[in-house]
Amino acid sequence: MSASIGEEVHEDEGGAALNNASVTARTVEQQVPAKVHAAARKLADVIKGANVKDINSMINKLTCQTDSSAIFNFRELSRGSLLHIAAATGKSDILGLLLEHVDANLIAAKDDWWNTPLHIATKAKAHEVADMLIHKARNLSSGEDNNWILRRKNKHGNAALHEAVLTRDAHLVSHLLSIELEPVYWENVDRKSPLYLALDAGNSKIFRILLSYSLDPSRIEGLPPIHGVVAREQYDLLDEILKKNMKLFTMTDAMGGNIFHLAAFWNVPQVFKHLQLETEYLARERDSNGDLPIHIASKRGHVAIIEKLHGVSRWVNGQGQTILHVAAKHGREKAVRYILRPPDLREMINERDHDGNTPSHLAVKYLQPAALLHLVLDERMNPYLLNHERLAIVDCAPYPARRGFRPRMVRILLQSMSAKRSDLTILKPEARDKEYANISLINTRGLRENINTLLLVATLVTTVTFTAGFTVPGGLNSSDRASKDDRGMATMLDDKMFQDFVFYNSIAMFCSMTSVVFFMLAYLTEVHFSIFGCLVAGVLLAISLPTMSYAFLIGVTLTVGKLPELANGISFFGDIFILIITGALLSPMVFDLALYPFVIRRLRPIRPLVSWFILAFLCFFKVETTIISDDSKEDQRGIKTSASPPLDGGGED
Structure with missing residues (x-):
């Protein structure tokens, strides 16, 4: 017999006698609550002492009182009834004394947490007390269910x-x-x-x-x-x-996931030791999302689990997607790289799901550059395949284009593909006019916001470097001590490091000042000249930042030159950060150059190097792989697994 949570049985199996006794006890308690409460509490304190003689003596005294029944059956103590307190002692002789004087219904009494005396006895590990309560409940039962108390x-x-x-x-x-x-x-x-x-x-x-x-x-x-x-x-x-x-x-859990679904989600290889002949069919079962365990492993990027399952599992889930589709959609670079190696798996690269999407379509749609990189570099990938919306891979990028590193990387990778012209304009000729109208469409508001930000940075660099030019390390020769030829000259003028300081500071100052001028012109002129001005100013600003940093490093090193350990330490860490600054500024240009179509398609020997460089960059900066899409329903299905809690709160992780 199943029982719902919080089920309360209002009628005991003992019959009407229990209910009548309960009504009588409550009536007496309502008449003299203060006196009854005080006496019951006093008896409870004696019971807690667990001294049988004291308890027996106290019970005998109370028996002589006219309201003894109300005292023995009082239920409003802090720990429930006297039976609850007696059960908590774990002593059967104490419970036996009390059972002789309480009403039969008290055995089913509940405390504030709905615990019966049997619950309390169980918590106290009191075997004999629990047996006494079960036996007493059976004696009260007039029906077939003798174990109602349990x-x-x-x-x-x-x-x-x-x-x-x-x-x-x-x-x-x-x-x-x-x-x-x-x-x-x-x-x-x-x-x-x-x-x-x-x-x-x-x-x-x-x-x-x-x-x-x-x-x-x-x-x-x-x-x-x-x-x-x-x-x-x-x-x-x-x-x-x-x-x-x-x-x-x-x-299975609430979403139909079996043990292999859960183990694939949590990457528990120990479970797959039990992938035997009699359990292999579980690896071919789908959950309510239509996913097999191998698809769960692919979503999570667990390559070792994919390797264990691909020999016994089916390839396609409920949406017609292979494990390569799933890995590409969720940006699991290691899984994509593994799947493209074995001959029996790499043919998935051009497979289409129920919506006609290849893995490359999904990688572009959900902006997963790390996964897309391996697909683009694979010569077997066919960039001309269309999905059911008549979109090629290059057409699947979200429109309007999103800002950020991931969308930019995806756009660069798409430019490197051999499909220079999409079939979309042939399939939908009516779109040509719209496409032509959008060619010169530029987001002027976003451009002006960028100019304002960069102009502020350039102005700050100019201010700092200009000030540093007149407050040089070591100061200037004063007029009263220096010779006529040296007055106003820098005290460290003959030092090679000081000369380097002046050189780099001057470069930073002139580059930043020039970039300020170009940014001002870009802000005030028409849009096409603004783009040109931004490009020139951006290059100059990119030069000024590392040179200013290097000038600062030289200046600090000069001022602490008498402490070689400190000077060397500052110089070491400063060089590291200058390299980071330079790398961050040059990375967009490097990516554009490295992924230029000619490089990708012609210079095969450097492909692994390009791939390694980009992936290292993505990993170092921990570029997220969270699905980005307006398709909320598909996103929910993609993220949620049989091992995830369902949306209604049920299920099992």
Whole structure:
């Protein structure tokens, strides 16, 4: 019998007598609450002391009072009823004394967390107390369900069996299972059954006890225990589950993902040791997204898992996408590189999905330059293939073009492809006029924003270098001490490093000043001259920044020259940062040159070097691979996996 979380049984199996007794007890409590509360609290304190003689004496005194029934059945104590407190002591003789004086319904009483006395006894690992309560509940039952007390849940959704598992008491768990097996299938509010809780508790002995029963996995509620084995890294249990209950091994989560889907998501190669003849079919099962485990591994870029699965798995998911489609879409560069190597996999490069997209289409659409690089450099890739929207690979870039490094890299890579002219204008002649109208369309607002930013930087460089020209290291010769010929001259004029300082500072100053002039002209003139002015000014500004940095480094080194260790340290780290600054400024030009179509197609020997350089740059700056697209529905399907929580909050990671 399955029970919903938070289920409350309003009528006990003991019949109407229990309900009548409950009404009577509540009526008496309402009449004299203060007096009854004080007496019940006093008795509770004595029970907590766990002295049987004191408890017996106190009970005898209370029995002589007219309101003794209300005291014994009082439920409003901080820890529930007196039965709850007695059960917490774990002593059966104390509970036995109290059971002789309380009403029968009190055995089902709940505290603030809906715990019955049996829950409390289970938490206290009190075997005899738990047996007494179960036996008492059976005596009260007039129906066929003698074990109703074992079916009661607290606010956490835990029955007594759940609590026994959480206490890690293997003997108590085994005893409760021998009395009532049904709660082993139930989930609590955390969607965890006793099997899953045993994994949380890290007690493999209890898990094996639960596993020893002939369980029906289709009845287990909540999170699949087999997924919990992987989540808690208790891989030694996988063999036992396979041997004792194969159906338990094949359980799926809320999105239809089996254990291999989850292991592929988390990159757990230990699980795939169990990829045997009797379990291979699981590697060919799709989840509710239509993905196979190998597609999950491809989404995550787990090459080792792809290698294990590609021999036994199907290639296409529910959207008709191969693992190369998935890897390209999610920017998994290592996975793309691996798939393009084996002869039986690399033919996927021109395969089309249900929407007609090749892997290259998806890499362009979702702006994944690292993945696209390998596809572009592969000569087998056909750039003329069209998808069902009649778009070639070069036509799939998001329009209007996004700003940022990733879109720029994708555009550069597209320029290097052999498909110089798209078939789109032939398939859709009506688009020619629009395309012609957009050729000269320039975002003037964005251009002016860029000019303002660069003009500010150039002005700052000019100010700094101009000031440094008159506040040189070492200062100037004063008029009272220096000779007539040396007055006003730099004190370190004959020093070679000082001469270098003046040289680099002057270059930085004149370049930045010239760039300021060109930026001003670019801002004030028409758009085409503005572009030319920005290019010239940008080059000059790019020269001024590293030269200014080098002038600063020389100046600081001169001022601390008497401490060679400090001077050498500053010089070393300064050189490193100047290289970084120079590399960052030159990288756009290097990329444009390195990926120029002539270089890509003609100079084959340097292709690996170009590829390595670009990938190293992407990795160093940790360029993200998050899917960028306006297609929110497809994005959601692409990102979400069988191992991810579903949108409604269910499922299992």
